Amino acid sequence: MYTIFFITSFVSIDFFALLLDGRAEPLLIYCLHSLKYLFLYGYLCFLLVYTSIAVNQRIHGDNIFKLFITPLAVVAFLIIINYSYSFIFYITEDGKFEYGRLYPLLYIIDAYYIAISTHLLLRGKKSLSQNYKIIIPAVIVILLTGTVLDYLFPYVSFIPFTFTILTTLVFIGMQNPYEYYYEDSQMMNKNAFITMCGSRFTSETNTLCIAVNIHNIDLITGTLEISKVINAEGLFLKNIKQFSKKLLTFKLANGQYIIVLDESNEAKARLIYEETLHIMEKFANATLFSFPIYSTCCLFSSPKDVSSLRMVNTLFDALKLYDNKDDILAIKPEELQLKSDAEIERIEKLVKNALNENRLEVYFQPIYNVKEKKYTSAEALIRMKDDEGNNISPGVFIPIAEKSSVIIDIGAFVIEEVCKLLSTEHLSALGLEYVEVNISMVECLQSNLASNILSVLKKYNIASSQINLEITETSASEFTDIVDTNIKTLSSKNISFSLDDFGTGYSSLSRILSLPLKLIKIDKSLVQAPFINRDKKSMILLDNFIKTAFAAGFDIVAEGVETNEMAKHVIALGCTYIQGFYFSKPLSKTDFVEAIKVNKPAEI
Template sequence: MYILEYEVCAIILTCIILAACIMGRIKHDSQFKIYVSMLVYLLVTSITDLLSGYFINHIEKYSIWYIYILEYIYFIFKMLMIVMYCLYNLESAESCYRRNRKLWVVITIPAVFGLVLLAINTFTNVIFKIDKVNGFVRGKLIGVIYAISIFYIVFAIFYIRRFDKIIEKYKLYNIEFFAIVTILSVIIQCVNPRYLVESFGEAICFLVLYFNVQKPDDLIDGRVATFNRKAFMDRAKVFITSKIPFNVISVSIEDYEYLEKIFGKDCMSDFEIDLADYLNSKTKDMKIYRVSDYMFYIVSNVNTYEQMKDLTEEILKDCDRVWMVGDLEIPVIMDICLIRYPEDVSELEELFTCTNYFAKEDHGKENRVIIAGDNEYYNGRRKSKVKLAIHKAIKNKSFEVYFQPIYSTKDKKINSAEALVRLNDEELGFISPEEFIPIAEEDGSIIRIDDFVLDEVCRFARTNELYKKGIEYIEVNVSVIECMKHDMAKRVSDKIEKYGLHPGQINLEITETATVNSPQMLDINMRKLVEGGVQFSLDDYGTGYSNINYLINLPFHLIKMDKTIVWSSFKNDKAGIALDSSVKMIRKLGFHIVAEGIETAEQAAKLESIGCEYLQGYYYSKPLSQKNFLNFLDD
């Protein structure tokens, strides 16, 4: 009598794993599909083995042909499952096996031979036979079937061991565990034929594979059900270590912090899930990774560069619309960037730097595709060169300070200016502040740049007696890192005193980001300097971090309306209403207003009419070198 309880357990366990696979939202790549196919084959073999065992236990009641049919189904699906197991293992090496014709011959021949033996078994009984007395009787060549199975298991393991540098260790260990347990369960069943434990042992192996390979918790982003940053880093390190070329498409959302404030985190979380589902639907065998908030990577070492280019354009076309989350329209702006290894980046950190840079770069208000290899403005390798240029400029004091005039609508003349730092390198040429300032902030060299600019402004103002030329004060930008320094107030005061300037001749510009990142220390530094006569401006007002508390609690003198809100007001009636209301509110709070980005007479007239006292932009002048600024004032 056969013991059937193990087969029942195998069926139940297999059904549970299948249900988990079907209900899961993880991307179904090729290896996953093979895994599910094996589960189906295991379910079929478990059911047929269970029924066959039951019929043999009650062979006097049933025709032996029922058992023959069940056994043939069992052996056919068992053969298919073991072939799929081999392919599952080889899939861990991805493209390394797919175009190898000799390998496919090796994989195909044993299975075909086994199926031929099954086909002639009806006439020869060389594999098995069924009789009323002994039930299932093994034939002379049944060992060949087991030998074929062992061949596939051993062959797959030895083959993928050749690629152990590009296959994650945990996959190798779990694949080997599967082989060992499967072989042991076969041996146990051969020694004790009454115990049908082979399928149960295989079901246990599938369960282990599911949790450790198909759904490892530490590699899955639970929020959007894609692979996470760690999973990408593990895979990318394998590629880079083995010098395997691969392509990455990054898809990121601009100003997501602002969208979260407007629509709420729950709504934007639902949007991010929708975006992940969309990206999964557009990519077949490529994996999707959520590497940070609202940034996804699509990774492939199989698809060609041209195919990946086509995919970026396809995503851009599909995403050039308003996204709906429930009844809400989400005005999303996407950056889609294609990067190649090793052509565009040579290490993992460069890849992250490159995608983060493009995601933060100000480029307007529309979706765009960036091909890193075609982009002359920046790529991953450029960062190290820019760093060298920054440190060389600090050492040689070769930064330049330009001045952009600011027009007073009350006095009808230029009465102040903003100091802007510029960097020209012998090798790289002109480097935009949008590029080198973030890099300088990252490595801390921005402190020395701030000190140089303030020193140069004070020297320039004193040497050329700017107050006699009608320049009441110069606005000097202060970095976030500078605002966090406890000795900021003392260093600024010492610099002003060094050049004998009146404190009111210096106006320090603080960005809204600084008010968010270091409000307490900033408050302390500001109040010390204001008591000494230095004034402050809040820069970039209206760019997404605006908080009325900072206007109320911090001692600002000027509020600078960002150019984006100024430009939007001329394109959108609602933006115009928002600008007009903001100006009225700021004026009632007792602040003076500078409107940035003024480029036409129409803009100047409009901003003056709604109450902006100071105007800055190309309509009046572009940023000028020190010599040209002096000539501008004299004219």
């Protein structure tokens, strides 16, 4: 709109100046041509601002004044004194426009603008998006060509024609503003974040940011009216902007917000961070909702803590693990133990070659049966080693594997290893009823998942009742038709399902009830919280989750049980099975087979 305003004004004034040339008062003609030049150089100033923002991805007030506004002021000054000296242009007594002897002075201003634009382009070419890499050089070439032609043929009016081409080019290259915002709340989205801030996360740029992760966002969006959620986001944005206008706030995903500070002052950044914590604390205690908003905040910098956009995603993944049901957590970047880009790339390579290089191994964690007082089932867990034989945490390599097709190969490896063990060791004769195998959402989306699993069972002559497939509550809320079809097919073949991490995803109860589930596994964060925090709220929350699952008719597994006190409590609440270090850590195949043969769990 800025472009259209300047060019329309310029062309309109030029049109009337030509139309009235020799037909109106000389002062009117002089004023029209003066305005024409002011709008012309005003637009050149805009093009430089446009270039600077594209290259630097931020507005520097001092630079804009020195580089852009000053030449415009020089032009205005020349036009004012030109009225008395007529060295740029003059109006004859009969009202006709004529160029003065020093008219080329204006072309020096043109050359200045072109030189600065070229300098900015060359300096920031690495950070430019593909659109800008094409558009800005084209703008410079067209502007240069139009200036030269206008100088050679001053009465032909090449400049309006040049500006028309520039307007079209800028319009074509512009990002659709609606692609930058969420339609409901009008908050800037991840696409806007990547476009506007992508070049800030490098080893050469200092940037300070605040990350805010809301843990119970699914409960909020699934329970409240959308208008209240939008209202809450609006209040959050308004409060942040009131504290400082030099902020860019983005919503990367539901419950994930990042505030990019145009500040290099760490003390000022710390004040803004403290204000953010205060705002989130107000939300936690607000009467706007019938429940508090639990969040985790982190002040971090680039390149010290985060050196790429990928590491920003890693940071938010790490923040999710700090789910706290009682108060707001302020996490320091070093506590997150973020992996560097080089480390992530190293792990990606290890994951891709894991199967070929025999880096994968399946471990088994026995599950205690409360009624029979022994192990009757187990969960299969994948483990991976690096070049030196050190274990890599599944929390590190599984998310990486899920971003590629490698997770499908890993899933196939696990089901193959489980069936092979059940076949060779005949564990069902020792009282092991079934083994739980985790399947990821990526695997569930494969149309041939059911046929592949059934073919492996047939290959090793394993009864379908000996396998239980685990899906997480979070993935259960994202099911598609393909996933539903896979589950129905496998369920019809007598393969049972369990819901893992119950209490963390906030799926609707109706959705959970629609699934053919045999087990509900209460997440360890809920099981452990009452014994770590020693408060009534955590205990009430755990009790309610177990009672809800029990009332719905499911068998219940309590995960993460690490003490005798925990075991006694979940048994009293009605849990059918218990899984955790109190009974057994994950075991290698050999140790697991021995544990099932002995089958003497810890006493309760």
